Amino acid sequence: MDGNSQQKTIPTVYNMSSSKAREVLWALEEIADAGIKYNIVNLPRRGADTTKVLKSHFPLGKSPTVTLEHVDGEAEVTYQIIPNVLTETRLILQFISDHYTDGIWIPESEEDKARDTFFQEFANGSLLAKVNFIVTFEVIPAMLFFPLRQLTLLMVLPIRLHFMNDLTISYQILDDALSEERPWFSGKKLGLADLNMIFPMDQAVGGGYIKLEKYPKLAKWHDTVINRPAYKRALEKGGPYDLATYA
Template sequence: MAGIKQQKTIPTVYNMSSSKAISALWPLEELADAGIKYKVVNLPRRGADTYKVLKSHFPLGKSPTVTLEHVGGEAEVTYQIMPNVLTETRLILQFFSDHYTDGVWVPESEEDKRRDTFFQEFAHGSLITKIDHILTFEVIPTMLFFPMRYLTLLMVLPIRMHFMKDLTVIYQIMEDPLSEEKPWFSGKNIGLADFNTIFAMDMAVQRGYIQLEKYPMLAKWYNTVQDRPAYKRAKEVGEVYDCATFA
């Protein structure tokens, strides 16, 4: 695989089960084919010490969080706001691209660069925000006792349906630019926009928020990702990845 830089830092991904950390594990597995090394610490979502471990590296206790070990024993470097710590998925992926590749995931054309930037933002803005809204209104009733649980479910149903309707517009925006010539959200080739999008799409598919048959190009993108060896390995490395129940 051409375009790989000499590795100067070894990342450790703190992966809470069934979390957005898949977006970091997948590209690292793509790079592993070219010799890039990384470590992973798997943490159960409902583990007693999970958030304690995550917060020991960054106060928000989010996953993914990435720590960096300098291969040559160099002093700590503040790449964001804390020494040797990366957080926020989009920025983590940009770091991987900048520090471990020599433009492998940079689109070739200016048009694709703009497209890639748009869909990176779209994934963490419009797409996952709407999905999180639906998820929230599904989860809240399950935390209540009978009969409030079922009464609340009935109350939030119209809100859920409203957000589901909004998602159809979002899916169409994702469907339309995909083509045989440009099958990736990054354009002609796989790129950062695709890595940023996968977690939200996994939630949508596994929780039944999308009928993929209505969006043939989006379905093809999704199935292509699922079939990639690196993506399959990423799920194996992360051990537990269930966006339907968040086990």
């Protein structure tokens, strides 16, 4: 793939610390060696101007948000609903795949295509939703003053434990899906499902919501991802991540 000859837009990723933007940065670093260029604007999660900057591009003010500069000077193209602006992580990753990769992430078989589609949805639906439930019930007490904080922690503990137990089914589904023949959630090779899966899995690992030793194939997948050079470069460029405290 000759990235320089086919790249028609230069994306700028608005990366808020400890956000799903890490998936977008990882994707772009995976294809950076092919000559794909991009820009990054790092924003602190609790920065005074972070929301203002993000909302200047899209009303929700969420990260990742991606803006596009056209190489040929074309001023405005509406890919979603606002010209030259992309939001929603799964859709941003799909855009990257469609426009910058020359199809390298497209599964080779019909079985893997179905698998890739399923696990993209699973990552952003079933898995992420349950992980975020736990995060929510940890954040609420942290926002309160002592002694109300301690009382609230005790009150939400059974709810937190319920969702952690509920997640074990999801982890088993993920572990069962991996094999020597298909070591990726996209199938035989890295694909969009894996790029979508890493943030909720990193949340689960960072928050202590999973005992990886119980899921050896899932643990191997996670270890493989976090040791990929492109993933490491994404974290270096995106700044420090703390998915336990979301600093």
